[in-house]
Amino acid sequence: MHIRDLKVEMVSVSALKPYARNAHTHSKKQLRQIAESIKVFGWTNPILTDANNVVMAGHGRLAAAKLVGIDRVPIIRIDDMTEAQKRAYILADNKLAEKAGWDQELLTLELQDLLEMDLGFEVTATGIEMGEIDVLIEGLSDDADDDADLLPKVDPALPPVTQPGDLWQLDRHRLLCADATKAASFEKLMGGEQAELVFTDPPYNLPINGHVSGLGACKHSEFAMASGEMTEAEFVRFLEKTLGLMAAHSRDGAIQFVCMDWRHIYELLTAARTVYDEFKNLCVWAKTNGGMGSLYRAQHELVGVFKKGSAAHINNVELGRHGRNRTNL
DSSP: OOOOOOOEEEEEGGGOBOOTTOOOOOOHHHHHHHHHHHHHHOOOSOEEEOTTSBEEEOHHHHHHHHHHTOOEEEEEEOOSOOHHHHHHHHHHHHHHHHTOOOOHHHHHHHHHHHHHSOOSSOGGGGSOOHHHHHHHHHHHTTTSOOGGGSOOOOOTTSOOSOOTTOEEEETTEEEEOSOTTSHHHHHHHHTTOOEEEEEEOOOOSOOSBTTTBOSSSOOOOOOSSSSSOSOHHHHHHHHHHHHHHHHHTEEEEEEEEEEEOGGGHHHHHHHHHHHOSEEEEEEEEEOSSOOSOSSSOOOEEEEEEEEOSSSOOOOTTOTBBTBSOOOOO
16 A cells, blocks of 8 residues: 655646546536635645646646636645556546445435524535425425424315415416316416426326325325326327417427326327427436335336427526436436
């Protein structure tokens, strides 16, 4: 085992040369996150170079330094490796770091504590997105009782708060209580605007009893329509009508995400051939726990991804901004 006497020195950023065949890439967003981390925490990790100032580890930090206008950075120079060792080490430094995992519970607790502190900086300086933090914290509290989730006892003699036709303005959002099979509903909801993205979870033409409601205390009532009463052809026509209205009120190039149970994926794809111009992908939502089922307990949900029109798809899913590692699972 070779223990080196490492020395840190300051060098000009312009003197450092990225390794020409560095296979590890950084997205623009990741570089901005590294730059933000440097601003918040200062420079904590020297760049590793060879004797000729070629970077062996720290390409992202070097690019981030250039992004924020840092002129001089700390480096550690390794001058006793062979050419083969250097090339292999550059791969190992990146690949071995990827193999580390997270203790999800400890990570969540740590993030929760940080959110409660007066940090003086954004918690996203950790490199973890707020959306990820929200999901982690929500998952940790899934088993805890939350008064906000408890349905109030309702006197059936009292009139309902919302009636069909009511349009609610929720800050910048609009919520309409109406029939999604009628064109007038979409005209009222959209007010002349066109959607750039649709995420919809239509009823699956399955009865709730025996398919969704288990042995728990809470029982979901049956849907107003498409709750198991339709034939295959009727359900196809139902989807053609509702999805067609959504597409009609969407921009050219809009992406539409449509959830569907595996039993009725045929009907969805059949209707989609009439409504949409392109079948982009089929995503699978892998759930934490298995639901009801006989031969197999259901632990996934399918999400068809379709495009309306012939224009390039509208990139509201930030394709490429988080790297190229997103999959359809």
